[in-house]
Amino acid sequence: MCATSIKREMTFPAFQQEDVKTDISQKLPDQQFLLFTTKEEDLKTAETKKTSRIHEYEKENTRSVCLLEQKRKVVSSNIDVPPARKSPEELDMDKVTAAMVLTSLSTSPLVRSPPIRPNESLNGSWKEGGFVPSSTSSSGYWSWNAPSDQSNPSTPSPPLSADSFKAFRTPSQPDDGIDEAETSNLLFDEPIPRKRKNSMKVMFKCLWKNCGKVLSTAAGIQKHIRTIHLGRVGESDYSDGEEDFYYTEIRLNTDSVADGLSSLSPVSPSLASPPSFSTQDAIRPETSCAKTETKLMTPLSRSAPTNLYLVHTDHAYQATPPVNIPGSTKFTPNGSSFSISWQSPPVTFTGIPVSPTHNRPAGSGEQKQSHTVLSSPPRVAFGLRKPRGEGKKCRKVYGMENRDMWCTACRWKKACQRFID
DNA sequence: CCTGCCGGGAC
């Protein structure tokens, strides 16, 4: 036993001289013991073996470091930390952090406010949301934010940012993300987010008097008007655009479609297509006719409901005489603006008088039908104050002193019946 | 201002 211990003491320094780590030497007690009991040539062999074991261990250690390094890389790709600055002691912490990030991302997909802009992110790590660490795809959780979809990673400055949208908004608008996107769509003619589009349904309502038919397609309503109201049965395919004036586009919120359909009035406040004569919808651009109407609107028409019939000026004065209208007419002093009582509430028509024909017998006058006319089917006929007779009348002929010789009309200050022009 | 006549009120 003594000899053995001596030889052992002699052997250990030899290992230390080879600059082998202590823990390695401690790992080989059996081999060392074996070395004591072998011959000198065996000792050499054993030493070679040990060296190879050491190399093997070092290799294994290196591999383990490599594994750790790889894990760290994966983690750093998710949490965006410069790899070079990480010390090995922080690797475990990174793993924990990465796990937390991944858990957070997988449970809450709607991350709306990343602290950095897409083009500022490092290697796109954040933008990719950690799901596809090395991908260059531009699809990430940004897709929930409509305007941000526009931003192309390759573009230094996206053409439209959320801030640029807000610049166009009025202060009264609610700060709602959905409305913001919709506003941008209105302003820039972009597709409306599907989510909102589905909630609005566009219908087309016939404005023909006492009709109010609602169809889902413009072609359908046009055909309806052509065939039913305009009597163009044989030319149902042909459209000269006149039907456009007899229907309007209405937008229905599908959340309340039932209510909207059941309570549709001849002109809904939600009318949405020119030429519409609703003056309530100030958002929509108006046609020139509508502008004129609004501009010259009298208090009467302003207070009237929206069931209006807009008549173009060059049409209103070339129709049947007012005496044939089954309603009452009221002419204003200047004769260029008058209201009419029909089945609908009073409406004000404005325009510049043209050559009047209302003094002719009913039906003899030409009834020019303008395409810019909006009227109810019973062709409203209007008269204009007839031109004063050129010839002499009773008053002029007989004089004021012979008033009893006048014709009755003249005595009554009506149109002379004796000396008719 | 004169004249023609519309709209409307009174009866």
Place this chain on the structure above:
DNA sequence: GTCCCGGCAGG
């Protein structure tokens, strides 16, 4: 329906 008149517009 008859009678009358205020008031507008053209000349």
